[in-house]
Amino acid sequence: MNHVNGGLDIIGKKFGRLTVDSIFRKNTQGAPVYLCFCDCGGIARPGRQSILAGSSRSCGCIRAEMLSKRRRRHGLSDTRIHRIWKNMLTRCSNPKVECFKNYGGRGISVCERWRVFENFFADMGQPPSPKHSIDRIDVNGDYRPGNCRWATSKEQAQNKTTSRSVKAFGKAMTATEWSSRTSISSARIRARIARGWSEEEALTIPMGSFRKPRVGLQGSKSPLSKITEAQVLQARKERSEGVHYLETIKNLGITRGQYWSAILCWKHL
Numbered sequence: 669m670n671h672v673n674g675g676l677d678i679i680g681k682k683f684g685r686l687t688v689d690s691i692f693r694k695n696t697q698g699a700p701v702y703l704c705f706c707d708c709g710g711i712a713r714p715g716r717q718s719i720l721a722g723s724s725r726s727c728g729c730i731r732a733e734m735l736s737k738r739r740r741r742h743g744l745s746d747t748r749i750h751r752i753w754k755n756m757l758t759r760c761s762n763p764k765v766e767c768f769k770n771y772g773g774r775g776i777s778v779c780e781r782w783r784v785f786e787n788f789f790a791d792m793g794q795p796p797s798p799k800h801s802i803d804r805i806d807v808n809g810d811y812r813p814g815n816c817r818w819a820t821s822k823e824q825a826q827n828k829t830t831s832r833s834v835k836a837f838g839k840a841m842t843a844t845e846w847s848s849r850t851s852i853s854s855a856r857i858r859a860r861i862a863r864g865w866s867e868e869e870a871l872t873i874p875m876g877s878f879r880k881p882r883v884g885l886q887g888s889k890s891p892l893s894k895i896t897e898a899q900v901l902q903a904r905k906e907r908s909e910g911v912h913y914l915e916t917i918k919n920l921g922i923t924r925g926q927y928w929s930a931i932l933c934w935k936h937l
């Protein structure tokens with residue numbers, strides 16, 4: 669046996685797609701078994717003999733690619749799982765398709781391993797039903813093992829809402845993360861944003877409070893936008909002095925809605 673230097677002689681060398689990293693263990697005859705990294709990101713643990721004989725040249729991905737080519741000729745390309753795989757690659761890599769902007773355009777990619785159909789199929793298997801499609805658990809993460817599952821469209825919509833990030837005060841975090849810093853529940857934060865609140869409002873206005881009216885915004889059609897801070901303060905002053913609200917409305921030339929928003933909603937003044 670040619671174990672030069674205890675087998676350390678081929679460490680760092682390349683055989684096919686494999687780069688020998690270290691001796692993993694010795695086999696029963698005392699010959700080294702190596703830990704190798706494959707160009708595709710996979711690992712392999714071939715024995716010395718099989719490396720030197722040229723029979724170990726990849727982690728198995730070369731074989732998978734050959735199988736894949738053969739299968740393609742046999743018409744497996746017409747199955748749903750194959751279309752799912754192909755569409756996944758397309759939306760991450762082809763800027764000409766409409767949905768690219770939501771995938772490849774956002775930096776979402778398909779891991780090296782899954783660019784071979786056989787590997788993808790080996791990891792994901794068939795979808796459990798025609799209603800299931802591929803879903804990324806972290807919506808900002810790549811298509812890769814560990815971040816993908818089969819899910820129905822309902823489950824996917826749920827996942828999108830819960831992991832969509834909320835950008836406020838120059839930071840982006842999920843509603844759950846914001847919730848732990850603000851004492852407003854994540855469900856409430858999401859519901860407020862869905863109702864059109866700004867992110868900052870959704871995170872800062874205490875639970876149970878109304879949103880303050882948008883005041884003085886140019887072009888706003890809401891009558892609430894016409895009330896000024898001075899009017900709010902005056903309305904409150906008169907209320908504390910026991911002035912009847914109809915009288916205050918007349919004095920200030922505001923509507924009932926504006927009066928009550930001044931009393932109830934303007935918590936920040």
Ligand SMILES: [Zn+2]
Nearest residue numbers: 706708727729
């Ligand atoms: Zn490989």
